[in-house]
Amino acid sequence: MHVIRLATLADLEGIAQLLQENAPSQGGSLTGEFPTEKVAAMLSAAICTVVAVREDKVVGVLFSTDAHRLADAPPVQAMLRAWSGSPGAYVYGPVCVAQTARGTGLPRKLYASLRQALPGREAILFIREDNTASLTAHLRLGMREVASFTLDGLAYSVLSDAPLA
Incomplete structure (x- = not known):
């Protein structure tokens, strides 16, 4: 059974290990190391970070950050040029689930907890277009593709959870 809760500094090592296990250098599809x-x-920059813990081990994480706090990150800059979002929008991600916990619905549970913590605010995110598993998972959450961009020769989709106008 997974416990879904807000992250604390005590989770730092477990989160870092999970993210690094899914970084490009390890064959993963996250952007960056x-x-x-x-x-x-x-x-420390996040407005809200949610973790899934099983048997005292972090097996899922979802970050959210105000867009202006990430303004120096090239992928975020490119995303915001393609889609700036509504006032109060936040950058969703990264989100990562351990290999051993995939297929258990954790992305939906992490996202539900985040939405509860940040009600009424638009989540915007980017996903590499070749990461079909992540794109499919986020579309199942009710997100929609609103824009796209290319950075360093890689194509990205921009998704939002804002309702259609």
Whole structure:
């Protein structure tokens, strides 16, 4: 059974390990590498981070950050040029689920907890277009593709959970 809760600094090592296990250098599909120092900065910049824990091990994580806090990250800059979102929108992600916990509905549970913590605010995110598993999972959450961009030769989709106008 998974416990879904807000992350604390005590979760730092477990989050960093989970993210780094799914980084490109390890054959994963996340964008970037995740040394502990970077994850500590991500936790301090986040407006809300939700974790899934099973038997005292972090098996899922979902970050959210105000867009202006990530303005120096090239993928976020490119995403915001393609779709800036509504006032109060936040950057959703990264989201990551351990291989051992996939297929258990964790993305939906993490997202529901995040929506409860940030009611009425638009989530915007980018996903590499070749990451069909993540695209499919997010479309199942009710998100929709609103824009796209290319960065360093890679194509990305921009998704939003804002209702259609």
